[in-house]
Amino acid sequence: MTITETSQIGIAILSLNGTLDALSAPDFRNNRSVIDPEKSVVIDMENLDFIDSSGIGAIVGASRQKRQPVGGIILSCMNDRVRKVFEITNAQKLFHIFDDTIAAVDFAATRQSARA
Amino acid sequence: MSSIITLTLPGDILFARLASQTASSIARLLADDQQTETESCVFAHAFELAVTEAFTNSVTHAPENATSAMVTVTFLFEQPHLTVSISDANEPFTIETPAPDIESFPENGFGLLIIRKLMDRVIYRRDGEWNILSMSKSL
Amino acid sequence: MKTILAFREEEYAWVHEAFPCIHPLLLPLCNKPFIEFLIDFAIIADSSSLRLLCDGGFDAVERYCENGSRWGIDLSYGSIHPDDTIHAMLGKNRKFCGEERIMIISGFSFIRYDKRLNYKSLANTMAAGEWATCPGGRITLSGMPGKTPAHWVDAPLSLMPLDGMASYYRASMEALESGADRYVLPGYGDEPGCAFGRNVVISKSVEIRKPVSIGNNVQLLADTVIGPSAIIGSNVIIDRKSSVESSIVFDNTYIGEHLKINGRIASGNRLNDPKSGASIAMEDPHLLSGIKKKGVLRSFPRKFTHAVAALVMIAVLFIPFVILRSLLKLRGQWKSARTDFLSEATGMTMSLGKVELSTASSLTSIAAALSMDRYGWLFRVLTGQLALIGSKPLPAEKNRLEITRSALSYRPGVFSYAEAEEWPSSDGDATGGDAAIVERFHIAHSTPLSDISLIIKAFVNRFQEKSIL
Incomplete structure (x- = not known):
């Protein structure tokens, strides 16, 4: 899996490409923006082909570390296969899920300014 | 028609993808001429995911410094069921684990839940030193 | 135009309680799943794409509707939070919405519409905002309206909340009575209604x-x-x-x-x-009747008749038993061993002698036909440890100790009901299988009198079966 990180109006956007599983989950977990409890992160999953429970666990664990567990990590553009895994584990309840990355960034920015 | 394919892999997480993609390909192969495109994708994904989960469990629960540990993945197709068995020589376990409470942001414990939800039948048995987890689903 | 259907779990929580086997969105109204009425309406209102949003699981709905190709539309799925506003929903689905006009149907409510009317021009030309509401449900339009057409026809539309069994019943009956005129309903028939x-x-x-x-x-x-x-x-x-x-x-x-x-x-x-x-x-007496453990007093007549019958059998079979056993013992064909079996009381075991009649010969078949191998067990009936007829005793193995706790209908007997009814005995797993069902049925419904006739049947069946050997 590759992680491409960009930033927009103070929000980190992580684009995941490939497979998020037990092998690649540590890369995600150790990402600086993911670890930072103050940082809002949008995860762009457009090119994420496959996720398993380790991947779900990594994302859930990351959002627990955020100051605002629901809202610190925002997901966007997941395909049906990935969505299915979120649904089976019920993890979709913990996230705001967008079908558009820019909309997700806008949402994160409004939340951040509301907090500040 | 019934056929058996066996894969014996080193118990290393590096090989999880190999096992799961093999599972996905086999499932796809069987489903393609009997199901619609969407159905066969769902069928293949179910096996890809279930095998990933089972293989990852086998590897992560292997005793420390068990470098020589092997995991065997067996595929058995008996129309219309595809059964995948994952065997390892770890400590015995149980598949009757409750689903984790999502509100507490759990990081693990989803594996068996996923397997149970995706497969039609999941059977665990202990055979001597071996754990055998059999998962099957009908076309 | 595109349509968003949005539901929150709490709106239809009552369905889970009332009809636990059905996903609320698939709840049938006049034999047609609820969600299909909404899909139909979206199509009548000229939608080409539909997105279903929910804050809970909808796996069953997805399996049923798939990608919507059955209705000739694009159907996709997404998730929302219980407190998301319409505005938030539109944001979360920005890519889906694009620049198009969007109709949002939210809430678990039944839409009263008429398939013959023209909702298309209304949906496209009305100002953005609420179209119809009811407690717990509404239809909202968003996006720029199109030009008002030359002849503008009103088409009535109203919502009815589905908030409990009563309103569900009313909506179903309404759909049935208005019939296939207003809604697309399943089934064939050459006359209306x-x-x-x-x-x-x-x-x-x-x-x-x-x-x-x-x-x-x-x-x-x-x-x-x-x-x-x-x-x-x-x-x-x-x-x-x-x-x-x-x-x-x-x-x-x-x-x-x-x-x-x-x-x-x-x-x-x-x-x-x-x-x-x-x-x-509604109880089906054969399969669903409540099986209760009978108290000591209620079981007394049964124990008494069983003991009397056992006594009769002991007396009648005494002479054949003594002769046959000594003959067979001499020839080394009578082997007995003691095994632990589960007793009727939960978690307890009892030890019973089990006789193996080895090698077939005319003598052993006579002995087997007369159930000589069970002779010793008859005395256990006198002490009340065994019934004369009941379930096949289960060998006490560790994992089976729990069984009697879960299966209320286990009453070990010298003969089993399965033998009386000539069901193939299930040696492997006496807790499952057809034979076990027969046993459970009889244990739940036996009376001392019917027991006696079944004992005779079991004895005769064994006699016929073994004497063929």
């Missing part, structure tokens, strides 16, 4: 009073009266001389003989009264 599915078997003497809607694979047996206002799902059997009026019978339900169902909802083995919400269990 009468829709039948495939493979419906109607006996000669059945009376059908309109309006009715009947699903697939339904059997209406002799002298049943169906309707008026009966909605019968698929895979239903209505047994002889029963009537179904102003009622809903769910899929896979069996309505027994001589029953009058009026103003009720029958699902599985439950019969609900939509007005009061009360429900009772």
Whole structure:
């Protein structure tokens, strides 16, 4: 899996490409923006082909570390296969899920300014 | 028609993808001429995911410094069921684990839940030193 | 135009309680899943794409609707949070919405529409905002309206909340009565108010009073009266001389003989009264009767008759037993060992001698035919440890100690009911299989008298079976 990180109006956007599983989950977990409890992160999953429970666990664990567990990590553009895994584990309840990355960034920015 | 394919892999997480993609390909192969495109994708994904989960469990629960540990993945197709068995020589376990409470942001414990939800039948048995987890689903 | 359907779990939580086997969005209204009414309406209002949003799981719905190709539309899925506003929903689905006009149908409510009317121009030209509302549900339009057409026709539209069994019942009946004029309803039939599915078997003497809607694979047996206002799902059997009026019978339900169902909802083995919400269990005496452990006093007559019968058998078989046993012992064909078996009391075991009649010879077959191998067990009937007839004793293995706790109907006996009914004995797993069902049925329904006849049957069956050898 590759992680491409960009930033927009103070929000980190992580684009995941490939497979998020037990092998690649540590890369995600150790990402600086993911670890930072103050940082809002949008995860762009457009090119994420496959996720398993380790991947779900990594994302859930990351959002627990955020100051605002629901809202610190925002997901966007997941395909049906990935969505299915979120649904089976019920993890979709913990996230705001967008079908558009820019909309997700806008949402994160409004939340951040509301907090500040 | 019934056929058996066996894969014996080193118990290393590096090989999880190999096992799961093999599972996905086999499932796809069987489903393609009997199901619609969407159905066969769902069928293949179910096996890809279930095998990933089972293989990852086998590897992560292997005793420390068990470098020589092997995991065997067996595929058995008996129309219309595809059964995948994952065997390892770890400590015995149980598949009757409750689903984790999502509100507490759990990081693990989803594996068996996923397997149970995706497969039609999941059977665990202990055979001597071996754990055998059999998962099957009908076309 | 595109449509968003949005639901929150709490809106339909009552369905989970009332009809636990059905996903609320697939709840049948006049034999058509709820969600399909909304899909139909979206199509009538000229939507090409539909997105279903929910804050809970909708796996079953997804499996049913798939990608919408069945209706010729694009159907996709997404998730929301319980407190998301319409604005938040639009944001979360920005890519889906694009620049198009969007109709948002939210809440678990029934839309009253008429498929013959033109909702297309209304949906496209009305100002953005609320179109219709009811407590807990609304239809909202968003995005720039199109130009008002030359002849503007009003098409009435209203919502009815589905907030409990009573409103669900009302909506179903309304759909049935307005019939296929207003809604697209399943089934065939050449006259209005009468829709039948495939493979419906109607006996000669059945009376059908309109309006009715009947699903697939339904059997209406002799002298049943169906309707008026009966909605019968698929895979239903209505047994002889029963009537179904102003009622809903769910899929896979069996309505027994001589029953009058009026103003009720029958699902599985439950019969609900939509007005009061009360429900009772319909019991099938053969399969579903409550199996209760009988008290000491109630079991006394049974124990007494069993002991008397055992005493008779001991006396009658005494001479053959002494002769045969000594002969067989001399020839080394009589081997006995003691094994632990589960006793009737939960978690307890008892030790019983088990006789193996090795190698077939004329003598052993006579012994087996006379059930000599069970002779020793007869004395346990006198002490009350065994019944004369009951379940096949289960060997006490560690993992089986729990069984008697879960299976209330285990009463070890010298002979088993399965033997009396000539069911193939299931040596491997006596807790499952057909033989076990037979045993459970008899244990639940036995009386001392019927026991005696079954004991004789079991003895005779063994006699015939073994003497063939």
